[in-house]
Amino acid sequence: MPLDKFVLIVFCCLAGTAATFWLTSLIFAAIAVPYGWLALIPAGLVGYIIYKVIQERLRNADDDHYDKMEY
Numbered sequence: 001m002p003l004d005k006f007v008l009i010v011f012c013c014l015a016g017t018a019a020t021f022w023l024t025s026l027i028f029a030a031i032a033v034p035y036g037w038l039a040l041i042p043a044g045l046v047g048y049i050i051y052k053v054i055q056e057r058l059r060n061a062d063d064d065h066y067d068k069m070e071y
Contacts, residue, residue: 022043023043026039026040026043027040
């Protein structure tokens, strides 16, 4: 396995762990504090924006110019 793929896998695992920890701490804070559920609104907006950015990058035909190259 190339080093760059290994680093990408490790980075994705660490980012997923950090995102899970962050979301869990927001949920626990929302339970412990009155009106703490309002903190989940920015988290939802950030998640929605990340989702839309990823979808735009995957569906953009202009980014596929490397797919037509011969190796």
